[in-house]
Amino acid sequence: MTACTTTSQAGIRGFRVGDGPRLVEAWRRSAPADAVTADRFRSLVLLDANFDPEGLRVAVDGDRVVGAAYAVRRLTPMAGTDLEPEQGWIPFFFVDPDTRGRGLGRRLLTEALDWLHGHGRTRVDFSSYTPNYVLPGLDAQAYPEAAGLLASLGFRTLYEAAAMDRSLVGYRVPDGVARRLDDLTARGHRFATPSDDDLVDLVALAGRHFNADWARAIRECLAAGTPLDRIVVVRDPSGRLAGWAMHGAYASVDERFGPFGVLEEMRGTGLGTVLLHLVLERMRARGAHSAWFLWTGERSPAAHLYRTAGFRTTRVFRVLRREGAR
Numbered sequence: 033m034t035a036c037t038t039t040s041q042a043g044i045r046g047f048r049v050g051d052g053p054r055l056v057e058a059w060r061r062s063a064p065a066d067a068v069t070a071d072r073f074r075s076l077v078l079l080d081a082n083f084d085p086e087g088l089r090v091a092v093d094g095d096r097v098v099g100a101a102y103a104v105r106r107l108t109p110m111a112g113t114d115l116e117p118e119q120g121w122i123p124f125f126f127v128d129p130d131t132r133g134r135g136l137g138r139r140l141l142t143e144a145l146d147w148l149h150g151h152g153r154t155r156v157d158f159s160s161y162t163p164n165y166v167l168p169g170l171d172a173q174a175y176p177e178a179a180g181l182l183a184s185l186g187f188r189t190l191y192e193a194a195a196m197d198r199s200l201v202g203y204r205v206p207d208g209v210a211r212r213l214d215d216l217t218a219r220g221h222r223f224a225t226p227s228d229d230d231l232v233d234l235v236a237l238a239g240r241h242f243n244a245d246w247a248r249a250i251r252e253c254l255a256a257g258t259p260l261d262r263i264v265v266v267r268d269p270s271g272r273l274a275g276w277a278m279h280g281a282y283a284s285v286d287e288r289f290g291p292f293g294v295l296e297e298m299r300g301t302g303l304g305t306v307l308l309h310l311v312l313e314r315m316r317a318r319g320a321h322s323a324w325f326l327w328t329g330e331r332s333p334a335a336h337l338y339r340t341a342g343f344r345t346t347r348v349f350r351v352l353r354r355e356g357a358r
Contacts, residue, residue, distance in 0.1 A: 042093040042136055044143055046086035052078065054097040055090065062099070062126035062357040065174055066167060067317045075283070076123075076164040081108045089143045091127070091136055101125035101140035103148045104161060111244035120153030121161035125178075131149075137181050139236060139313070139355065145185070145354070158187055158352040162245040168193040168327040169349035178352075187352040194335055196343040197324040203316045209309045212302040219268030225261050226276075233273040234265060238293065245320070264310045266294075266303055274298045276308035279315050279323070289323045292334075308341055 040304075047055075052073065057164045060067040070077070076081060082104050104122050105117045122144055129167035148156055159169055174178040205213075213223065218292075226234055231254065239247030254260070263278040276295035280286045289311065294304045315323055328334045330348060 042091040042098050042131065044089050044139060047088040047090055048085070051090055051097060051189050052111070055100055058097040058099065059126055061130055063175075072262060076166060077102065080104070080164050082106055082242055085338075087144070089140050089147070091131075091140055097128075098131040099125070099127040099136050099140055101144040103144035103156075105148060105151055110162065110248070111239065117152060118154050120148035120151070120156045121159065122148075122156060123159045123161045123164070124166045129307075130283045132177075137178070138185070141181065141185055145301055154356060156187075156354045157190075158182060158354075160193075160351045162243075163248055167349060168195070169351040171347050173348070182352055185352045186356075188244040188354070189350045190353050191326045193349045193351055194287055194330040194345045195324070195326045195347040195349065196328065196335075196338050197322055197346045198312075198338075198343040199322050199342065200251070200312065200316045200320050201322075205309050205313050209305055213306045213310075215313055216266075216302060216306060221274075223264055223306065225296075226263055226265045229261075230265055230273070234263070234276055236277070237273050237292065241295060242291070242293045242328045246293070249281050249291060250278070250284060253284070256284075258284060261314065262311075264314070264356055266305055266307060268298065275303050275307055277304075279311055279320075287320045287322055287324060290317070290325045303336055305341070308337065312341070 053070065056070050057069060058072050059073075077088065083105070084104070087103040087105070089101045089103065090097060102125065103120060104118045104123065109115055122141070124138055125137065125144070127140070149213055158165060159165060170179055170182065217223070221302060231250075233246045235251055238250055258280050262280040267275050268274045275298060277289075277292040279289045281291060282288050292308065292311075293305070298331075312323055312334040324346070327349075328338065330345070335345075
């Protein structure tokens with residue numbers, strides 16, 4: 033997130049009881065455009081099944097927290113039994129503005145990397161950790177010093193992820209989409225809010241054809257009480273579940289769109305476009321002012337679909353990777 037480039041006298045240690053509120057406040061001072069609240073910090077970090085207090089490197093100057101770097105590795109698998117034994121992540125780091133320019137950012141990241149390497153992690157990503165990523169990657173425009181520091185430590189760009197937004201003020205389903213919906217329905221496709229029994233197929237579709245984190249997100253949000261009408265599913269004429277779109281899956285944020293997917297062999301049929309707009313229609317009906325999401329490939333077919341539907345890129349994140357032991 034934020035970085036310094038030149039040595040600080042701050043001490044660095046693992047997370048301790050009592051650090052949480054000071055970490056949240058230091059984060060707010062350091063990265064006000066991406067500040068977190070105490071409850072988000074609790075959910076994303078402290079309650080993460082993979083959280084290890086020693087992996088959260090905290091810089092302190094007296095009784096003041098002046099920076100942090102979070103390193104994490106899998107203690108519980110995302111799916112099956114795979115603990116990804118070579119993989120580690122650094123989901124975030126920051127340095128207090130008053131403490132920059134003294135090498136503290138480099139010290140924090142070096143300690144985080146050393147901790148991961150000590151646990152056998154030879155490949156480290158910033159910051160695409162699932163399930164609890166803070167941001168998809170580095171916004172180099174917002175944090176140019178951090179970009180330079182990460183590059184100097186051997187991190188290289190894997191790909192870019194785009195965050196997109198669309199105003200829903202005055203939204204209505206485009207006539208062409210409405211006609212496509214009628215055509216697909218006439219051909220035997222069925223668009224609907226899923227029933228409880230449909231959820232078995234939905235979670236399986238997300239996990240098998242997309243990724244385990246989407247299946248987890250759907251399962252957990254529904255178990256926590258997200259209403260089924262936040263989801264639209266489509267079954268093809270044979271009765272097979274072919275895709276879905278939804279909103280409100282993450283932290284019950286109604287304006288956050290996704291996850292969203294259509295079987296690969298059904299793409300290009302208009303199913304995705306119809307699903308997207310049916311969910312936008314529901315979001316507007318619930319009073320949503322906008323729709324947004326954090327992560328799609330900047331040049332992917334999905335990004336093209338979103339742009340056609342009126343979404344525009346609002347931020348670009350670099351997903352970074354460092355390989356090899358120090």
